[in-house]
Amino acid sequence: MCGVVGIVGKQPVNQALYDGLTMLQHRGQNAAGIMTIDGYNLRLRKGNGLVRDVFHTRHMRRLSGNIGIGHVRYPTAGSSSSAEAQPFYVNSPFGIAMAHNGNLTNSNELQQSLFETAKRHINTASDSEVLLNIFAHEIMRENQMHLSADDMFAAVSRVHQQVKGAYAVVAMVIGHGMVAFRDPFGIRPLAIGKRETSQGTEYMVASESVAIDGTGFTFMRDVEPGEAVYITEEGELFSRQCAENPVHIPCIFEYVYFARPDSFIDGVSVYASRINMGRKLGEKIKKEYKNLDIDVIIPIPETACDIALEISRVLDKPYRQGFVKNRYIGRTFIMPGQTQRRKSVRRKLNAIGSEFKGKNVLLVDDSIVRGTTSEQIIEMAREAGANKVYFASAAPEIRFPNVYGIDMPSANELIGYGREVDEISQLIKADALIYQDLDDLIWSAQVENSNLKQFESSVFSGHYVTGDIDQTYLDRLHAARNDSKQEEQEQEESNLALYNEAD
Ligand SMILES: O=P(O)(O)OC[C@H]1O[C@H](OP(=O)(O)OP(=O)(O)O)[C@H](O)[C@@H]1O
Ligand SMILES: NC(=O)CC[C@H](N)C(=O)O
Ligand SMILES: [Mg+2]
Numbered sequence: 001m002c003g004v005v006g007i008v009g010k011q012p013v014n015q016a017l018y019d020g021l022t023m024l025q026h027r028g029q030n031a032a033g034i035m036t037i038d039g040y041n042l043r044l045r046k047g048n049g050l051v052r053d054v055f056h057t058r059h060m061r062r063l064s065g066n067i068g069i070g071h072v073r074y075p076t077a078g079s080s081s082s083a084e085a086q087p088f089y090v091n092s093p094f095g096i097a098m099a100h101n102g103n104l105t106n107s108n109e110l111q112q113s114l115f116e117t118a119k120r121h122i123n124t125a126s127d128s129e130v131l132l133n134i135f136a137h138e139i140m141r142e143n144q145m146h147l148s149a150d151d152m153f154a155a156v157s158r159v160h161q162q163v164k165g166a167y168a169v170v171a172m173v174i175g176h177g178m179v180a181f182r183d184p185f186g187i188r189p190l191a192i193g194k195r196e197t198s199q200g201t202e203y204m205v206a207s208e209s210v211a212i213d214g215t216g217f218t219f220m221r222d223v224e225p226g227e228a229v230y231i232t233e234e235g236e237l238f239s240r241q242c243a244e245n246p247v248h249i250p251c252i253f254e255y256v257y258f259a260r261p262d263s264f265i266d267g268v269s270v271y272a273s274r275i276n277m278g279r280k281l282g283e284k285i286k287k288e289y290k291n292l293d294i295d296v297i298i299p300i301p302e303t304a305c306d307i308a309l310e311i312s313r314v315l316d317k318p319y320r321q322g323f324v325k326n327r328y329i330g331r332t333f334i335m336p337g338q339t340q341r342r343k344s345v346r347r348k349l350n351a352i353g354s355e356f357k358g359k360n361v362l363l364v365d366d367s368i369v370r371g372t373t374s375e376q377i378i379e380m381a382r383e384a385g386a387n388k389v390y391f392a393s394a395a396p397e398i399r400f401p402n403v404y405g406i407d408m409p410s411a412n413e414l415i416g417y418g419r420e421v422d423e424i425s426q427l428i429k430a431d432a433l434i435y436q437d438l439d440d441l442i443w444s445a446q447v448e449n450s451n452l453k454q455f456e457s458s459v460f461s462g463h464y465v466t467g468d469i470d471q472t473y474l475d476r477l478h479a480a481r482n483d484s485k486q487e488e489q490e491q492e493e494s495n496l497a498l499y500n501e502a503d
Contacts, residue, residue: 001258001334001405002086002101003027004190005206006069006170008178008231010199014063017070020204020211021051026260027101027207028072029330031085035097037172037233038065042095046071046085050330067178067233069170071099076407077107077481078125079489080336088132093140095174100128101207102166102188102405105468110134110162125489131167135159139173147176149230149238156181156228157242164468166251166404166456168223170205177232180205184243185465186225187251187404187456189265193217203231208263222266224248249465252455253406255445256395257303257333257366267449271306274366276444277394278310281436285362285392286315292390292432295359298322300377301349307394308364317362322355322384323377333369334407338483345376356384367395368424369408371415375428382429391430396438397421400462401474408459409481411474 003024007013017034032054033046045059051072071086078084087099104110107127114120114130118137122129138155139147147155156179166187170180182190193212195202204217212219223229226243250266251258261271285292297319299308305321312319329348335341355361361381368374374391381389397416402408411417415424425433438460446452458464479485 001027001074001188001254003072003207003211004069004099004101004168004170005204005211006099006172006178006180007067007202007204008233008235009066009202010197010235011066012064013066013068014060016204016215017063017068018051018055018060019215020206021070021072023211023214023260024072024207025051026331027258028074029334030075030080030336031073031082032071033085033087033099034063034068034070035087035089035172036063036065036068037174040174042089042097042174044087044089046082046087048080048082048085067172069097069099069172069178074334074407075336076103076405077127079486084124084126086128088126088129090132090136093136094176096132096136096139096171098128098132098135098169098171100131101168102183103127103403104131104163104167105165105403105466105473106163107165127165131163131169132171134162135171147173149240152176152179152230153228153238153240153242160184160226160243164466168207175233177230178205179228179230180223181228181242182223182225184226184246185249185456186246186266187249187465189250189254189259190223191219192221192223192229193219200235202235203237205229208259208265210260210263219264247454248452249454249456250452251404252441252445252457253395253402253459256441261306266452268445268452269448272448273445274306274394275310276447277436277441278307279314280440280444281307281392281394281434282311282314284437284440285311285434289432289434292362293360293388294362294390296320296322296355297362297364298355300363300365300373301325303366304364304394307366311362311364311392320355322352322361322381323349324352325349332373336407337487338370338372338413341370341372342376345373346380349377349380351380351384353384356381356386358385358387360388360390361386362390362392364392364394366393367398368393368415368428369398370413371424371428374430378429388431390432390434391425391428392434394436395441396435396460397424398459400459401477402459403464403469403473403477404456404458406459410478410483412478413483
């Protein structure tokens with residue numbers, strides 16, 4: 001789940017892009033990048049690391065210009081090499097830069113057809129570089145020296161016709177302006193805001209509303225599924241629906257885990273949806289698990305805290321912060337590589353013994369994916385002297401891979417794959433394990449915006465909304481991206497960087 005941001009301003013945009021990226025840091029902690037347009041030049045800084053580590057004063061000075069885009073990356077294709085950090089750039093036509101959140105499901109086929117029909121070479125294994133080249137090729141086909149808004153939208157329409165999967169995109173075209181678009185299902189989020197200045201209106205597009213609020217812009221609206229927004233260099237805004245049959249099916253996992261609670265996505269407050277998840281899960285425990293003699297509710301920080309607080313209210317049991325989170329360690333789930341993820345749990349979380357000693361504790365997490373966190377946390381609770389350790393998950397059993405921008409490529413790396421709840425409970429060594437029901441999870445988000453009729457919830461149901469995912473695809477994905485394969489790839493792909501900037 002990467003984060004994207006783009007600004008067309010009336011003054012230098014480097015600092016606002018940087019600030020926006022820090023507010024999207026929870027979406028990607030592997031690499032960061034900013035590209036700006038200054039006249040007819042593009043300026044770039046990108047690399048592996050957190051925003052604060054990638055950009056130093058000397059880089060910020062170089063990022064001059066009033067238009068720019070930025071990206072924080074959590075890899076779901078290719079490797080975590082800096083060669084695949086974003087934004088990506090292609091020199092023709094005009095000079096185009098792009099930042100992408102999501103994952104394409106037909107990127108291999110597109111890469112091949114780009115080579116055969118357009119003689120375009122893709123140098124990395126990143127699906128985002130493919131998407132940029134498809135967009136560039138479609139702009140080329142407009143065959144204009146200066147593109148009108150109609151030309152830009154025609155190019156985006158043809159992108160929608162070819163590309164499958166999830167994509168929320170910001171792009172810049174030199175001499176023109178910024179284009180942002182969202183796939184026809186609106187799987188990944190994208191919002192737009194504005195800021196009035198004495199020189200005129202500035203616009204910002206970002207993955208989450210928190211980046212818009214936090215930089216002094218005012219949230220205007222979400223970009224619609226299939227819609228494209230074009231803001232010219234002069235600051236004129238155009239928008240158009242570019243998909244033939246858009247159907248809004250946003251990703252439910254944004255609400256469960258990815259997004260910040262203070263964001264609104266597609267009219268739903270992420271915080272409110274998490275409170276609702278806690279309420280439903282609390283009610284289920286109250287009704288179906290009367291025999292559990294729970295003394296205390298303890299969240300697994302950080303994402304589960306709001307959920308656990310509401311469970312404690314419903315069950316009328318005390319809520320205690322039994323685990324302290326080391327704030328200098330990042331989110332474990334979005335780290336590349338299982339070895340790193342396993343090691344990080346103990347470094348990140350530490351128990352406060354007095355909250356566990358002799359007590360029956362209910363630990364609450366937002367989700368159990370590989371089981372890396374839950375297994376180690378339960379062990380820590382026992383070591384801290386807990387009597388009984390019960391575990392509740394605000395998301396149902398995760399049993400299927402994700403192909404739309406969450407790095408869960410292999411079913412057999414998921415602890416819920418092919419296992420009943422009892423077996424999972426035994427594996428993580430819980431005294432009881434309670435999962436949310438899928439209908440209740442969906443209700444938790446939908447009740448905040450009744451216009452949303454469906455949610456992308458393939459990891460729970462195995463139903464993939466783009467209609468192009470079959471077992472052959474999933475087998476190929478597993479072969480390409482299982483944990484050991486990814487570790488091999490890291491070595492090979494770290495040498496692919498073509499950009500050549502001083503550090
Ligand atoms: O079953 P697993 O494979 O361990 O994945 C699930 C865990 O990973 C996430 O936490 P993370 O540490 O990434 O971030 P957080 O601090 O926002 O909770 C999520 O909140 C769960 O705790
Ligand atoms: N999580 C994402 O949105 C990833 C974007 C893109 N697929 C990449 O791997 O860089
Ligand atoms: Mg967590």
